[in-house]
Amino acid sequence: MTTADAPTTVLDLAALVAEQTRAGFTPDRHGRPSRPVRRQRAHAARDARRHGLVAAGVATVALAAVTPAALQLPTDDTTLELSAQGTSLAPAPAAAAPAVAPVVVNASSADPATADLFKAGDRARRQAEQAEQAAAAERTRAAEAERARAEADRAARVTSCGADSSYGGVADSVQTVGNALECVFPGHDVLGVGSRGNASDHPDGYALDFMTTDGDAIADCVMSNADALGVSYAIWDQRINTGSGWKGMEDRGGATANHEDHVHISFERGADPDVSALRSCT
Template sequence: MARPGVPTPVRRGVAVVAVAGGALSLVGAAAPGPGAVTGTPQADPGPGAQPAALLLTTGTASSDATAAAPALVEQRTLAPVAPETEILDASALVKAVQLAEDQAAEAERKAAEAKAEAERKAAEAKKAAEVRAVSATTTAATGALGCGLSTASLGDVKPWVEQAAEFLGCLFGKPTMIGQASRGNASDHPSGLALDFMMRGATGDRLAECAVRNKDALGITYVIWKQRINFGSGWQPMEDRGSDTANHFDHVHVSFEKSAPGGRPTGC
């Protein structure tokens, strides 16, 4: 039965409507049947009626309409999908890089300090070994080795100062010796770089001369005895300090270099 207000040729045709993106589009036009009237329909379709071009007919099309209908072309609309963009935090990246650089610099600094400390200890051990070797050789040659002189009372003196104390003390009667000690005036005693050999007279004369003779081998800087001082180029007078002890009449004072010597002392 024909629907009122809709031309029969259009109702019998086949129309394909595609829905894409929320809009209707006509893919294949309806094929008019025999005797269809072309052009705008004269009759008003009336309220509630749909336009003929958008009408979908669910019934079976006639063979004539099917033969006359053009081939339907499938159309697909592909909408591009925007990729998700990951937004990087530039400040966090900069901080991470800076942290890595700081850690690398700190590790390099610690490695350099450890290397320098190891080199320093190795150098000190080498010098101490050289001093011991020189002392053993020279004391054996002069007969001073094994004299039983104790150096424990000298305090924290340098190794070469201790070896000089043993060398000179064994040669000259194992006198009382003073090593590291506090002083009110400028002195090498507090730093462990000085010795006092407590003696008087001829024995003091011989020990003072022997110390000057072995100045370079023992690492001596100067010797003070009987109000005189000798830097290796002869005895020079000193001012009167008011007492035998202050003027060095009751002991021979010997000061030493800050680094170990490299020579071999000779017997006196």
Template sequence: MTRQRSPRGREPRTVPFVLPEGTPRGAARHRSPGRAAVRHGAVAAGLTGSALALVGPAVMALPDAPDTSAAATTLELSAQGATLDDGASGSAGPAAAVTPVAGPGGGAVAADLIKATERDRAADAATARQAEADAAEARRADEARQAEEQRTASVSCGADGSYGGVADSVQAVGNAMECVFPGHDVLGVGSRGNASDHPDGYALDFMTTDGDAIADCVISNRGDLGVSYVIWNQRINTGSGWERMEDRGGTTANHKDHVHISFEHGGGTPDVSALRSCG
């Protein structure tokens, strides 16, 4: 039963409150489960505007209610796009940046990469040095080969004297020596008053008063030229050094105006290219 005040200030009068027929006693004092759930959902939804931030959609199912409309009622709360309040300005701030942190062994991996790079650089430098050394060695070998080819090349300048019919090997040496030491008269076959290689065609005389260079050249290459001995300026050299000779009484007899060269009899083909070392 409730009490109501009359509009004109009269004393309140009691009006009986009658429940509908068939309603259980005490039902007016309690809200239906559906209404309670809606109210609680509204409170939860209101909190989302404050400091609460939801990370995903939330759906609350209301408990069964006596009537069909209350049973079908659901409340969906979604916090999609919600952000935390910064607590200072009242506005939502951006998400904090995340700094990647190296995992276990990250420092060791980086050190290994640096060491591998250094090893590659050292290997490249060693390869470059080796290539440079190989190139230098190839240049030296080529220079030596060219020098040897030049030294051993045939000595020819058009000289073709037979020197009175000397042996072929002797003529070859005489012709080559004329190219190296031009401007001299060269004598070959001839009679002599004493033992000599001239009559047999195994001796040559280079007429000159300055025969040191010619004599030294022939002695230095005597093996290649097939020379047995050399006489110059009253001295003789058989390959063991110069030795003084007796005085024969004259300039020509004492070999002061020519260089005498005697050759091995029956010797092989001389290597006249050796004479290039005398040029």
């Protein structure tokens, strides 16, 4: 058999086996290729290894030539550990995330258009504040005017209702208070000067009787403003009040004698009454 050049690749070896088979190199009784075939395969494997080592060397030289220019390995704070089991690279400490500073817009450093917007906003805010202040002042004036009108109405009800009775010739101060009380509590018969069988202020014109069976409001109003009206005392519903609260009286035998059908009001001599105090009773 003519020996050809040793095969250098697996494909070449396969082609050689096929050629030898065609040439009569058949497997032995154990199913293995004949000795010449096995020897030829061993030569082919050795040549393949030789060619592989040569190629690896060429690749190593080429890598060494380009590595200095293309690959810069770190030399500080980084450890490369190469071993047969694997390759490990100790990572560098993670850098802290940068703090995000708040964005502050300064109108003085902004562009003219932005500065104009800021100025317009400030102007609108000032105008709104001024408008609210003006509205608040107007509401205050309106409330004060309403209070003044209500006060005038109460004063008119006290002094301008048209009551002008003299009550039989009572003192002027008593007439003034009587007329004001009629404005506040209209619809009652009012008696003034009259004779009485016991000690009384009626004969001298310093007492008034408001005829009513529902005199609580009149009696309380008079005594609540006793100093302003010049009232010395009042009697109502078998009770008397001289300025220190209501106190019960003895039974005098009848509704009129017990003041159950009228409110009796006695006045100080020489008083100068201020009937405007009766506005609190309206």
